[in-house]
Amino acid sequence: MNEIIMKLIEENRYKDVRNEITEMNIVDIAHLLMELDKKRLLILFRILPKEIAAGVFSYISLELQQYIIESITDREINNIVSELFLDDAVDFLEEMPSNVVKKVLRNTDEETRKLINQFLNYPDYSAGSVMTIEFVDLKKQMTVKEALNHIRATGIDKETINTCYVIDKGRKLEGVLSIRKLILADEDTIIDNIMDVDVIYANTLDDQETIASLFKKYDLTALPVVDNENRLVGIVTIDDIIDIIDQENTEDLHKMAAMEPLEEDYLKTSAFVLAKHRIVWLLILMISATFTGNIIKRYEELLQSMVVLAAFIPMIMDTGGNAGSQSSTLIIRGMALGEIRTSDVLKVFFKELKVSLIAGITLALVNFARLVFFERIDIAISAMVCSSLLLTVILAKMVGSILPIAAKKIRLDPAIMAGPLITTIVDAVALSIYFGIASKFLNI
Amino acid sequence: MNEIIMKLIEENRYKDVRNEITEMNIVDIAHLLMELDKKRLLILFRILPKEIAAGVFSYISLELQQYIIESITDREINNIVSELFLDDAVDFLEEMPSNVVKKVLRNTDEETRKLINQFLNYPDYSAGSVMTIEFVDLKKQMTVKEALNHIRATGIDKETINTCYVIDKGRKLEGVLSIRKLILADEDTIIDNIMDVDVIYANTLDDQETIASLFKKYDLTALPVVDNENRLVGIVTIDDIIDIIDQENTEDLHKMAAMEPLEEDYLKTSAFVLAKHRIVWLLILMISATFTGNIIKRYEELLQSMVVLAAFIPMIMDTGGNAGSQSSTLIIRGMALGEIRTSDVLKVFFKELKVSLIAGITLALVNFARLVFFERIDIAISAMVCSSLLLTVILAKMVGSILPIAAKKIRLDPAIMAGPLITTIVDAVALSIYFGIASKFLNI
Numbered sequence: 001m002n003e004i005i006m007k008l009i010e011e012n013r014y015k016d017v018r019n020e021i022t023e024m025n026i027v028d029i030a031h032l033l034m035e036l037d038k039k040r041l042l043i044l045f046r047i048l049p050k051e052i053a054a055g056v057f058s059y060i061s062l063e064l065q066q067y068i069i070e071s072i073t074d075r076e077i078n079n080i081v082s083e084l085f086l087d088d089a090v091d092f093l094e095e096m097p098s099n100v101v102k103k104v105l106r107n108t109d110e111e112t113r114k115l116i117n118q119f120l121n122y123p124d125y126s127a128g129s130v131m132t133i134e135f136v137d138l139k140k141q142m143t144v145k146e147a148l149n150h151i152r153a154t155g156i157d158k159e160t161i162n163t164c165y166v167i168d169k170g171r172k173l174e175g176v177l178s179i180r181k182l183i184l185a186d187e188d189t190i191i192d193n194i195m196d197v198d199v200i201y202a203n204t205l206d207d208q209e210t211i212a213s214l215f216k217k218y219d220l221t222a223l224p225v226v227d228n229e230n231r232l233v234g235i236v237t238i239d240d241i242i243d244i245i246d247q248e249n250t251e252d253l254h255k256m257a258a259m260e261p262l263e264e265d266y267l268k269t270s271a272f273v274l275a276k277h278r279i280v281w282l283l284i285l286m287i288s289a290t291f292t293g294n295i296i297k298r299y300e301e302l303l304q305s306m307v308v309l310a311a312f313i314p315m316i317m318d319t320g321g322n323a324g325s326q327s328s329t330l331i332i333r334g335m336a337l338g339e340i341r342t343s344d345v346l347k348v349f350f351k352e353l354k355v356s357l358i359a360g361i362t363l364a365l366v367n368f369a370r371l372v373f374f375e376r377i378d379i380a381i382s383a384m385v386c387s388s389l390l391l392t393v394i395l396a397k398m399v400g401s402i403l404p405i406a407a408k409k410i411r412l413d414p415a416i417m418a419g420p421l422i423t424t425i426v427d428a429v430a431l432s433i434y435f436g437i438a439s440k441f442l443n444i
Numbered sequence: 445m446n447e448i449i450m451k452l453i454e455e456n457r458y459k460d461v462r463n464e465i466t467e468m469n470i471v472d473i474a475h476l477l478m479e480l481d482k483k484r485l486l487i488l489f490r491i492l493p494k495e496i497a498a499g500v501f502s503y504i505s506l507e508l509q510q511y512i513i514e515s516i517t518d519r520e521i522n523n524i525v526s527e528l529f530l531d532d533a534v535d536f537l538e539e540m541p542s543n544v545v546k547k548v549l550r551n552t553d554e555e556t557r558k559l560i561n562q563f564l565n566y567p568d569y570s571a572g573s574v575m576t577i578e579f580v581d582l583k584k585q586m587t588v589k590e591a592l593n594h595i596r597a598t599g600i601d602k603e604t605i606n607t608c609y610v611i612d613k614g615r616k617l618e619g620v621l622s623i624r625k626l627i628l629a630d631e632d633t634i635i636d637n638i639m640d641v642d643v644i645y646a647n648t649l650d651d652q653e654t655i656a657s658l659f660k661k662y663d664l665t666a667l668p669v670v671d672n673e674n675r676l677v678g679i680v681t682i683d684d685i686i687d688i689i690d691q692e693n694t695e696d697l698h699k700m701a702a703m704e705p706l707e708e709d710y711l712k713t714s715a716f717v718l719a720k721h722r723i724v725w726l727l728i729l730m731i732s733a734t735f736t737g738n739i740i741k742r743y744e745e746l747l748q749s750m751v752v753l754a755a756f757i758p759m760i761m762d763t764g765g766n767a768g769s770q771s772s773t774l775i776i777r778g779m780a781l782g783e784i785r786t787s788d789v790l791k792v793f794f795k796e797l798k799v800s801l802i803a804g805i806t807l808a809l810v811n812f813a814r815l816v817f818f819e820r821i822d823i824a825i826s827a828m829v830c831s832s833l834l835l836t837v838i839l840a841k842m843v844g845s846i847l848p849i850a851a852k853k854i855r856l857d858p859a860i861m862a863g864p865l866i867t868t869i870v871d872a873v874a875l876s877i878y879f880g881i882a883s884k885f886l887n888i
Contacts, residue, residue: 025642027662152628161624162606162665179623180605184596198469216690218471219683221606221665238682239663245686246660249693250777257773257863258766266778267791271798278770279803282837285766286807290814292758300751307744310754314736314871317761322702322729322864326722329701333694334710347711354715359723363730370734393726419701419863420766427758 002032009040018047026052030059038064042071054083062095069100077107085159086112087132087240090119127211128204130244131225131234136164138191140174145187147177160237163222166195171231173199173224201226204233208244213338215241252336256329256418258285285424292428299435302442308377309438312385313431319363320392320430321423327352327400328422332414335404342409345402352401353394360393384441391437392430399425446476453484462491470496474503482508486515498527506539513544521551529603530556531576531684534563571655572648574688575669575678580608584618584636588629591621604681607666610639615675617643617668645670648677652688657782659685696780700773700862702729729868736872743879746886752821753882756829757875763807764836764874765867771796771844772866776858779848786853789846796845797838804837828885835881836874843869 008017021029021044029048033041033056045068048056057065057080069077081089081104093101093116105113115133122128136158138147147164155161164182166175175195185194201224202211214223215238225234251261258281262269296303296313303309331348334340340348364386371382400422404414452461465473465488473492477485477500489512492500501509501524513521525533525548537545537560549557559577566572580602582591591608599605608626610619619639629638645668646655658667659682669678695705702725706713740747740757747753775792778784784792808830815826844866848858 023642025644025662028642148627155624155628158624161627179627180599180602183592183605183623183627184599198467198472200469216686218469221682238665238686242660242682242686242689245689246781250781253697253773253777257769259770259773262774265783266774267784267788267795271795271802274774274795275799275802275806278767278799279806282763282766282770282803282807283810286759286763286811287814289759289762292762293755296757297752297755300755303754304748304751307748307751308741310747310757311737311741311744313740313754313757314761314875315730315733317758318733318736318868318871319726319730321765321867322726323722325701325863326703326726329697329703330706330710330718333697337690337694339709340711344711351711351715351718355719355722358715358719359726362719362723363726366727367730370731419769423765423867424762427762431758 002028005032006035009036009044014043014047017044018049022049022052026055027059029056034061034064038067042068046072046076050079051083054080058084058088058092062092065092066096066100069096069104074103074107077104081108081112085132085134086115086119087130087159090116090129094120122204125208126204127202127206127208127225127236128234130208130211130240131204131236132159133234134159135222135224135232135235136161137171137232138164138166138177140166140168140190140192140195142191143187144182144185144189144191144194147182147191148187151179151182159235160222163235165224165232165235166191167232173201173226173230173232175199176224199224202236203228209248211236212241212244212248252332252415255413255415256332258282258416258418258420281420285420288424289427292424292431295428295431295435299439302435302439306438306442308381309435312388312434315367316385316389316392316430316434317423317427319389320396320426321419323356323359323393324396324400324422324426325419327355327397328404328418331401331404332418335408335414340405342405345405348401348405349398352397356394356397359397360390363393364390380441384437385434388430388434388437391433392426395429395433396422396426399429446472449476453480453488458487458491461488462493466493466496470499471503473500478505478508482511486512490516490520494523495527498524502528502532502536506536509536510540510544513540513548518547518551521548525552525556529576529578530559530563531574531603534560534573538564566648569652570648571646571650571652571669571680572678574652574655574684575648575680576603577678578603579666579668579676579679580605581615581676582608582610582621582635584610584612584634584639586635587631588626588633588635588638589631591626591635592631595623595626603679604666607679609668609676609679610635611676617645617670617674617676619643620668643668646680647672653692655680656685656688656692696776696859699857699859700776702726702860702862702864725864729864732868733871736868736875739872739875739879743883746879746883750882750886752825753879756832756878759811760829760833760836760874760878761867761871763833764840764870765863767800767803767837768840768844768866768870769863771799771841772848772862775845775848776862779852779858784849786849789849792845792849793842796841800838800841803841804834807837808834824885828881829878832874832878832881835877836870839873839877840866840870843873 005017005020033044036044093104134157136151136155138150151161162179164177165173166177168174175197176199177191177195181194200214200218204225204227211223221238223236224232225236227233254261260277262277331340367389368382368386371377371385372379404417407417408414449461449464477488480488537548578601580595580599582594595605606623608621609617610621612618619641620643621635621639625638644658644662648669648671655667665682667680668676669680671677698705704721706721775784811833812826812830815821815829816823848861851858851861
């Protein structure tokens, strides 16, 4: 498909291109446009039918959106913005430099301009900032037939008609109704009798994470959003929720690797910004690790008389860090999915204790066999190393599982209690155990 | 709400309970039931209207689903299973012990039984295993009016009517049509003229991850699934996709913390299974870390004459590990979201090189100042430690960013090239650098 169109473009047969392209999915058209050079991109964009152009525009990269807006006429801008869903228009304007925003706002009617400004004022990551206002509203006195006629008259501009919202004169939300119920009902039925009054809804200021969990819990495809006076002001649709879930997961993952979360794609972020997001944690953890170094220093004499002890440091530190990271990852993810609550702390404690005993003893035994039979290390030293290893694994799993829960309890983000921080804490504990045991054991 | 109902239950006023409860969302009813003791749960479940009971059943925990099936009569089982959507029935049966499966299958009609068996045979995590068969199918010769009548006659049992599928006599998929288009169209319009022929679809054997990315790319709410002869056999709906996205993210996260992914919730998994999922990687990484230990052993004489060198081991190892984990996490996540491709390897390489220079030099300078001014360490040793640190950060970021891409290139899962493995590799490199520089630098 793409190849045929590319060929037509090469040959400047734009009329044929237009015919081919209007059959395509708007996402695919957007991807096709992004492969062209800027001149051709612009020509092709301009020949798109008006109703398709806006859809395609919302799937194009920010950089090219800006280029298009800067290149087209005021009237063309008006055409696009009036066809865009409000949430897409706002998403795009949020990322544009002020000259582009001005150019766009200058070319929209007053009502839309007011709405856009209102939306730009909602806090980031709130329901208000992700909702759209293109929903179907019905009155409860309507019959099914009247409702369907109302939808036929207004539905073309709505983001979805699959769920309809019933509001009173003051725009207060009274019920919801799926298009399925509407179609399956007799046409004289009064909406009041078939609408669902147990409505799941959100407030404009609710956090997007809260909203995502409502979608998951109730298997919703759209969620009404009300203001503080309970007036219906917008809806959030599920396609935005999927983006939010990805975004929240990425954020957690970045935090778990000791970084401030990025706001843009990796490849679009400059090396300087990337470095800035990583340095703070690297510094904190580096300084913390020097305290671990001080533990070694305290046992300098012991080490002097038995340098071989140093050779086991990496194995004990790494195993402790890995064992702790495993536990903290499981707990952090479990809490993010709502499977583990802070009240489960005792259950988690005993479970991890058991797991650490099973894992720790296995590791210690394998290591003991390896040290004695393969490396021909003295049995006493081997036993000392392996009992340190066992204790380290147990403590690592305790620290790794309990700290994320404790963080949540005091309203910190559990995601920071992940691998890197746990490893640093466990390292200090592990080396204290190791040298503590060694100095007792070897009587030095 | 719940408190009123709980009180009515306490007072055994089940008729009033029934009235109250039928107003509620089925998810909330399920949560309410799960808070009751088993006797009351069963009483309440049995008084639910038939059409609500099946919905509620699909949101109850597996343990209680099993309890209910084991406790109710054959006729009641038949009622529930015939009302359940096929995908929910299959999800539930997949987790049940064979006696429960037998009891259920004995009580379903032959056609459903056949279908269930067919679904149970699709590979895990394939489109076939997550799809459902309750979709609306239309013929392209129909008028809009005929289509709407067809939907009215059959829609009640469909999982969604929001997207309708147009098939030919041989059940081959010919087009899709949203309910919106259908409602907005004139009633004499022929389906053929308004259906979308550029259909996005999947094959029964496609992996669920592939399907999730189609939903994301095209903002779909449902996706048709065809067999090898292009016949439409089912649809996947977006509520299942959200579960799949969560599941895939959890899986990646577990792998990135060096564990085999769990199949059940953490709290529902036994300590033995948890340990089994962690031990293999802990063993592999422990053995690998002993090689790092061997590097130290090789420099035993150097350490003997200057034990203070050991005190910097944790700081260098940990900083290297953290720097590497940051890079690998960013790259693994970027690839999972489709933002970074294997062909971007050079871009990534130079970006990480720059980042590592900025971060590494900052860390080295801070550390140098600290060592010289606070810890009063000899300038030569401080310089040696800090140049090892800088080199370690650079190498860690190179290894951390390139290995996940290399893994993907050779079709390994990039998620295993995360923190734990990267740390182990970087540790060995870091200590080689450190002792290598130290022995040259200090001329020992």
